[in-house]
Amino acid sequence: MSKSKDNELVFLPLGGSNEIGMNLNAYGYGPADNRQWVVVDVGVxxxxxxxxxxxxxxxxxTYLEGEDILGIVLTHAHEDHIGALGWLWPRIKAPLYATPFTAFLIREKLRDAGLLDRVTLHEVPLGGTIDLGPFQIEMVTITHSIAEPNGLAIKTPLGTVLHTGDWKIDNDPIVGERTDVDTIKRLGDEGVLAMVCxxxxxxxxxxxGSEGDVKTALAELIGGLKGRVAVGCFASNVARMDSVIRAAEAAGRRVVLAGRSMHRITAAAKSVGMLSDLQPFLSEEQAKHWPADEILYLCTGSQGESRAALSRVAEGNHPFIKLGPGDHCxxxxxxxxxxxxxxxxxxxxxxxxxVRIYTDKDHPGIHVSGHPCREELREMYRWARPKIAVPTHGMRRHLAEHAQLAKDMQVPEAVTPRNGDMVRLAPGPAAIIDEVPSGRLxxxxxxxxxxxxxxxxxxxxxxSNGVLIVxxxxxxxxxxxxxxxxxxxxxxxxxxxxxGDILDTLAERVEQVVRGLKGDALEDEMVVEQAVARALKKASQSVWxxxxxxxxxxxxL
Amino acid sequence: MSKSKDNELVFLPLGGSNEIGMNLNAYGYGPADNRQWVVVDVGVxxxxxxxxxxxxxxxxxTYLEGEDILGIVLTHAHEDHIGALGWLWPRIKAPLYATPFTAFLIREKLRDAGLLDRVTLHEVPLGGTIDLGPFQIEMVTITHSIAEPNGLAIKTPLGTVLHTGDWKIDNDPIVGERTDVDTIKRLGDEGVLAMVCxxxxxxxxxxxGSEGDVKTALAELIGGLKGRVAVGCFASNVARMDSVIRAAEAAGRRVVLAGRSMHRITAAAKSVGMLSDLQPFLSEEQAKHWPADEILYLCTGSQGESRAALSRVAEGNHPFIKLGPGDHCxxxxxxxxxxxxxxxxxxxxxxxxxVRIYTDKDHPGIHVSGHPCREELREMYRWARPKIAVPTHGMRRHLAEHAQLAKDMQVPEAVTPRNGDMVRLAPGPAAIIDEVPSGRLxxxxxxxxxxxxxxxxxxxxxxSNGVLIVxxxxxxxxxxxxxxxxxxxxxxxxxxxxxGDILDTLAERVEQVVRGLKGDALEDEMVVEQAVARALKKASQSVWxxxxxxxxxxxxL
Incomplete structure (x- = not known):
């Protein structure tokens, strides 16, 4: 592949383009042999x-190690966007940039990894800008299922990329601002070269669907219940926590946080002024003898994680929380x-x-996704009007379907790179110009x-097969x-x-095999080992x- | 628990009542210490x-071993109803009863297990009856997602049990008869003591939903496609196979069966006169160079099973079937x-x-479930009017919800046994009167x-943790x-x-530990082993x- 000596703008996904999760994206600017990079998200x-x-x-x-990385921008605090920092930062050392809520949680992560003193972490205000060499980055407020989600407008001399991050259009996001439609439209007016979406x-x-509607549905549901109520949700969805807590208060219930990440995220949220003006939480101990009708547990473990709060409650192993007949989850x-x-x-x-169970299958409205459905995608394409669509954050099937949708929206070009495919966004038509080492560690x-x-x-x-040791x-x-x-x-x-009998028989078989070997063979460890191993494999096949x-x-000896 | 000396009718689920799958039900009649049994289904x-x-x-x-089992009735040929016969028949020896299609597949299973000569298998016609001591059993034709599904009307001196088996109400089942509503209503008129459902x-x-509607949807979809078409479905759903094959014929496509169970079920179906009046299938070899627009592959592996046809096609490992751009699955x-x-x-x-993918998510109508939804359950309760509802074939959550639905339908009693709970159905009110050994092998x-x-x-x-051998x-x-x-x-x-370095260090550690032991300890194998194991566990904890x-x-020595 011939390497261009002219300045190019490239997009390189190293994660997130063959799967949902594990996002690691890089934007490069410069000639092929001397690019400067901005990394966006480092997730697990x-x-x-x-x-x-x-x-x-x-x-x-690996590909980015030793490259000229000007900065690492984290769009939001979900694990699939920031979770790998502790593991990978030592390999792709560069200053970090994030908005305050995200920065709070990144700091915790760096502390756990013993990296806090080594890493420079810049807190960027919502809507703020970051100047990194040829990259002028503007944080664009969007809505998602976490506090402070951001898209990025990445301006370069060769054009502007709108990197959406994870988003949806929520006109009543409960915490934080609505999607900054004006900015996205303005970017569209100015000209968006590519949208990575x-x-x-x-x-x-x-x-x-909107967190506002979930809030109403939860308030209605919780308001009508007698007995203990437990709610399982992702702690990182601060809006959802807010909605549950307010529903509890309206129903005369005090809230108990159950599970470490509930406390962790609450601290992060409070550090940026969210979850304020609420009654203080009850501790699990305090709640133990609280009247059933006046308590609500906000629990981790909605994915069935065996060590999280809900599983321990279900197994009857939780030291403080017991649920039984007449209670609700x-x-x-x-x-x-x-x-x-x-x-x-x-x-x-x-x-x-x-315990009576409520899910969004039997009670539609008590959960909504944080990612855009087709109508939202169309709306985004109408606002941003990119020249190139680069679907990301999906399996191959999703990316292909998304490219088709973009074409239906009259986006002139669409490219669906795999992890490791380097996409030239400019100059010239979008194209995959290189394939670099990539994969999962x-x-x-x-x-x-x-x-x-x-x-x-x-x-x-x-x-699957067990181990036989002789x-x-x-x-x-x-x-x-x-x-x-x-x-x-x-x-x-x-x-x-x-x-025991089987193993005795196998030991006899080993003896036979060794006895059957001749002088020279017996002196060669490898030969003996292989003969024994072969016999035991064969015997195992017939026994098991x-x-x-x-x-x-x-x-x- | 006091054992009754009067005749009782009991229901004992040993599988299927804490899970969906692995059905094994027993009905007992007689005094507690001298019951006669009929077993219904023996699934995996x-x-x-x-x-x-x-x-x-x-x-x-285990509980049934040595009991007086008069017969084993198999309601239909799904693996979760007949799959354990090869494993368990030697423990609960009794004659088998099944309708012809089911019997065909049971025979194969017994042959594989080397039991064919030892087992008596009675073929019962659809709607036929079986007389087993105090049990008079009538096969009731129902509809499900397999050929020849049956419910059982089990008549005893203490009342009639309607054992539904797996069912739904399909007024256009494509193969086989409709649900025999007249018989169910007649049973209701005569009085149904309990319905196990x-x-x-x-x-x-x-x-x-109906197989008839699926047939229409598939014909429409397949009729509009160019390029190769592969369809993944369960082979045991003969109606579905029939619908796909006829859709292919209407679209000018020849059908190729891909996957062993497609051939197996086709043979079973043909043995009872189904899948007749069709063009002969093409072999995989014949189809290799057939025009793309004139071929349809009917494939196993819709569940992503790694060794089934679809996975091999996807991985590019199938010797004869290749799919690519312009093709459909x-x-x-x-x-x-x-x-x-x-x-x-x-x-x-x-x-x-x-390859373009079509699922019932994006193309509703190309699949329907074989099990009754709530409206069908209500209809069945209206027809059968049982005195006792015994929900089965579900996890605990399903059984509890089903019991509630039965109560809403004014069924006087509902009981939701776990596997191993013995339910007295008569005389007196339904009750769990014993708990017998049960579980999974x-x-x-x-x-x-x-x-x-x-x-x-x-x-x-x-x-999860690996093995360390010293x-x-x-x-x-x-x-x-x-x-x-x-x-x-x-x-x-x-x-x-x-x-290698880690293991060397561990070997040194072992030497230190042994050297540190005193005379007596060294002579006691157990003491040495424990000291070494303890040291290695501790070292592993710090390394890994x-x-x-x-x-x-x-x-x-």
């Missing part, structure tokens, strides 16, 4: 049952894909205790490791001089074939119809 | 990522909870190849093992006389701390912040 995604032992996954920033809900017709939250079974189990366990045992790394591969293999000592001539110790991990036995990991440990 | 449920190495889960039949869709208002299927991510990945991978390494068994527990632990030889006085071999399975290293399984193998 979360592991699941298919990645045992791996809870956190981050984008691979949220694709999450591109398969949903209509609009996402409202899920004012969405189901994150992959969490369906865990949430189902949580709701079922609560239901089994006699897994946080495994406190280390950042390759996605396809050996350790997880082995753990997965062990999870150890014995040999003298120099290849005579076995100890017991043959055969152990199974994760391998079953039953009444007909107790595990599976191939465990076989570890052969021969101690040579 | 499937493992998931939380049960690595366990694909199949069956109900624990499907709860799957109790949270859905309205009705499930229609998901005429539901999303089974737990499969969301796998299905999402499958659809995304296909989309990434340029896991098929693990070809053996039936306890759900909470050691093997799976170890594999799960290994999956082995060395000691002489009789406790002197280490070999190398200390330390190995990690599933434990990572990184650039700063390569795994986790607690691997530690296997300490000391070979005493």
């Amino acid at each position: 995604t979360f592991g699941d049952n298919s990645t045992p032992g791996v809870d956190v996954i981050v984008p691979d920033p 949220d694709s999450t809900n591109v398969f949903q017709e209509g609009v996402a 409202i899920f004012s939250s969405r189901v994150i894909p992959g969490n369906e079974l865990a949430i189902g189990r949580l709701q079922d366990t609560l239901s089994d205790r006699g 897994f946080v495994d045992g406190g280390m950042l490791v390759e996605e396809a790394g050996e350790a997880l591969r082995e753990r997965r293999h062990a999870a 150890s014995f000592a040999m003298d120099k001539r290849g005579k076995i001089v100890s017991d043959i110790d055969v152990r199974g991990l994760g391998l079953p036995g039953d009444e007909d074939s107790p595990l 119809d599976r191939r465990p990991i076989v570890e052969t440990i021969i101690l040579r | 449920t499937f493992g998931d990522n939380s049960t690595p190495g366990v694909d199949v889960i069956v109900p624990d039949p 499907d709860s799957t869709n109790v949270f859905q208002e309205g009705v499930a 229609i998901f005429s299927s539901r999303v089974i909870p737990g499969n969301e991510l796998a299905i999402g990945r499958l659809q995304d991978t296909l989309s990434d190849r340029g 896991f098929v693990d390494g070809g053996m039936l093992v306890e759900e909470a068994g050691e093997a799976l527990r170890e594999r799960r632990h290994a999956a 082995s060395f030889a000691m002489d009789k006085r406790g002197k280490i006389v070999s190398d200390i071999d330390v190995r990690g399975l599933g434990l990572p290293g990184d650039e700063d701390s390569p795994l 912040d986790r607690r691997p399984i530690v296997e300490t193998i000391i070979l005493r």
Whole structure:
């Protein structure tokens, strides 16, 4: 690929363009061999049952290491936008820029990672600007499901990019301002070269709905209930917390925060003047003997997370909160894909205790999404009128559908890069001009490791197939001089074939195999190991119809 | 609990009443110490990522072993109703009763399990009757998402139970008859003591919808497409297969079956005269060079199963079927909870190849559920007018909601047993009179093992935490006389701390620990092992912040 010596404006997603989550975007300006960069968002995604032992996954920033990064701008405080800072900042060191609520939570994250003293974090006011070399960045207030969400207008000598961040159009966002439509229209009038835009809900017709409507629905629902009420929601949705708290107050209920992130986000919200003019919260201890009709628990764990408040309540393990017949649990939250079974189990366990469950399926209106549906996307294209549409924040399917929608809105060009695809936005027509290393790094045992790394591969293999360990000592001539110790991990036995008997038989088999080897072979560790391993694999196949990991440990005396 | 000496009619769910799937129901008649039983359905449920190495889960039949079981009636051929026969029949030996299509598939299952010669399988005609001691059973034709679904009218001297099986009301079921409303109404007129009824869709208002409407929707959709068309659906839904095949024929497309169960079910369907008067299928090989506009693939794998046809097509690994830009994939299927991510990945991978995806979300009407929604449940209660409602086939939440719906329909009594709860239906008011052993058995390494068994527990632990193995030889006085071999399975290293270095350090630590032990302790294997394991666990915690399984193998010479 020929490298341009002229100034170019490029967009490089390293996360967020093959998935929903783990956002890491970079904008580069300059000639190919001397670009200056601005990074937008440094987020995580979360592991699941298919990645045992791996809870956190981050984008691979290798390409940006050593590049001239002028700054890292964080659009908002969701984990998929700021969660990887503690892991990746040491590799892409640059000053951080964020609005106050986001900055509060970033500071916590840096403190946990021991980075607070090393990182410069600039607090930018809402609607403020950041000057970074060729990049003039304007924070554009939008609405989303968190306090202080921002889009970015990134102005360069080659044109302006509108990076929407996560957004929807909420005309009654409860906390914070409405989407700054005037600014977006003004940017459109001035000319938007490219819009890099949220694709999450591109398969949903209509609009996402307003926090104001949720507030009304929650107030109505909670107002009509007797007995204890628990509400599960994302703590980061300060508007939702505000709505629940006010619904509780109107219903004569005191609010108890249950779960660490409820306290964490409350502190962040209060630091920027939100959640003020409210009755003080009751502590969990105080609430223990409070009248049932006068209490409301605001709980973490709406995704069925096993250690969060709601699961502990459901399992009867919560030290202070008990729910039972006549009580209520409202899920004012969405189901994150992959969490369906865990949430189902949580709701079922609560239901089994006699707790009545409310979700947005049976009570539409108690939750709305924070991402734009198709009608909102169309509206945004009408306002911004970009020359190039760059769908992001979606799986491939979402990006393709979003590109189609943009074309239907008469956007002249659309490009749907994968993570690692470098998109030239200007000069000339938009095009993918390079493919750089990209991927996911897994946080495994406190280390950042390759996605396809050996350790997880082995753990997965062990999870499905178990481990067979054989150890014995040999003298120099290849005579076995100890017991043959055969152990199974994760391998079953039953009444007909107790595990002990199976392992004894395998030990005999090992002895046979070794006895069957001739002089030279016995002196070569590798040969003995391989013969033993081969025999045990074969035997396992016939006993368990599976191939465990076989570890052969021969101690040579 | 006092045991009645009078004749009683009891209902005992051993599966299906804490979950959707794994149905095993028993009806008992007689005094407490001398009951005769009829078993209805013997189904499986499937493992998931939380049960690595366990694909199949069956109900624990222990309580019924050795009881006087007169017969096992299978209502229909879905795996959650017949799938456990191969595993459990040897424990609850009794003659089987099923209608012809179901019997065909049961025979295959028994053949696979090597049981065909040992089991008596009676084929019962649709609407036929079975006389089993005090139980007079009438097969009641219903509609569902499979060929030949049956409810059971179980008549006893103490009253009639209507066991609905899985059902919905479909007035245009495409294959088979409509729900036999006359019979159900007649049973209602004669008096239904109890109705044991499907709860799957109790949270859905309205009705499930008809296969006839799906047929129209699919014909319209497929009729308008150019390029290759693949349709993913459950093979067992013969009506759906019929609709797809006829839509293909109308659009001038030849049909190719892709996936083993498509062939299996087609054979079963043809054996009972279904799927007749159709053009012969093309083989995959024949279709390879067929014109794109004249082909339709009917595929397994709509749940994202990695080895099924659709996944292999998506990954580009299918030997004969290739899809690309301009081609289409229609998901005429539901999303089974737990499969969301796998299905999402499958659809995304296909989309990434340029294949257009159609699901019932964006194209309502191309799939309907096979289970009754609330309006259908109400209708059934109006027809059958049972004295007792016994919701089944649902999680606790579903059963509770269903009991409430039954009460709203003025059913005098409702009881929601858990698996293992024995419900007395007569005489006297319905009540749970006993709790018998119940649970789930896991098929693990070809053996039936306890759900909470050691093997799976170890594999799960290994999956999240890895395994550390240390082995060395000691002489009789406790002197280490070999190398200390330390190995990690599933434990990572990184650039700063390569795994080899970590393991070397751990080996040194083991040597220190052993050297630190005094004479007596050195002679006691257990003491040495525990000291070493303790030290390695502690060290692992500080290196990886986790607690691997530690296997300490000391070979005493």
